[in-house]
Amino acid sequence: MSLDSFLDDLEPDSVEDLDRDATLPGINEGEIVVIRSARRKKNISAYRAGGRIVVSIPARMSRADERAMVPEMVAKIRAQEAAITMSESALADRIDQLLRKFAPEITIRPSDVSWRAMRERWGSCTSVDRRIRISDRLKGAPAHALDYVLFHEAIHLEISDHSFGFKAILGRFPYTDVATAYLDGYEAAETALALPEELKKLLKK
Numbered sequence: 001m002s003l004d005s006f007l008d009d010l011e012p013d014s015v016e017d018l019d020r021d022a023t024l025p026g027i028n029e030g031e032i033v034v035i036r037s038a039r040r041k042k043n044i045s046a047y048r049a050g051g052r053i054v055v056s057i058p059a060r061m062s063r064a065d066e067r068a069m070v071p072e073m074v075a076k077i078r079a080q081e082a083a084i085t086m087s088e089s090a091l092a093d094r095i096d097q098l099l100r101k102f103a104p105e106i107t108i109r110p111s112d113v114s115w116r117a118m119r120e121r122w123g124s125c126t127s128v129d130r131r132i133r134i135s136d137r138l139k140g141a142p143a144h145a146l147d148y149v150l151f152h153e154a155i156h157l158e159i160s161d162h163s164f165g166f167k168a169i170l171g172r173f174p175y176t177d178v179a180t181a182y183l184d185g186y187e188a189a190e191t192a193l194a195l196p197e198e199l200k201k202l203l204k205k
Helices: 003-008 063-084 088-102 143-155 164-170 176-192 197-203
Strands: 014-017 032-037 045-049 052-058 112-116 123-126 131-135
Touching: 032 063, 045 063, 052 063, 088 112, 088 131, 088 143, 123 143, 131 143, 143 164, 143 176
Parallel strands: 032 052, 112 131
Antiparallel strands: 014 032, 045 052, 123 131
């Protein structure tokens, strides 16, 4: 999706949830939002924004066509993401590789690694049960950015704070600068392309 198309949708004619009786995963969690845009005449677009799938359709599209087309667009987005997303078992394997290479003194391994819808953090670690959660915003991210977050959280398995010792180990990761540049840039883009107030209110429900 082009930046111009995204910006065109920031002032929608109306914003709504997909019909509640539609059988589409994510509806109850507010993951899918439909925008009826007066600017759109025929074309339909779907994209991720703020962790949700936003489908922009022409304002005049019938409800019947909406019910038929929206699930198809959502399915395409999910299929594209699945094709480039590392599995949760692969995330655990990658953590093992990173620790062996950059922090062999850490022998603890996570009991579970999972993708989670996290908007405020890139990842989290609960040292008590050794569970690591990674923000789904990193699905499809460059390998160095994902590795940086995985390594960061893996160190927390043994060091719970951000002490000098923690930073010393994290500093062994060779691509810190480019990884943090990507993460900072992503967050800056999210802020710059903030969703309109009408959509924000809907997503808070």
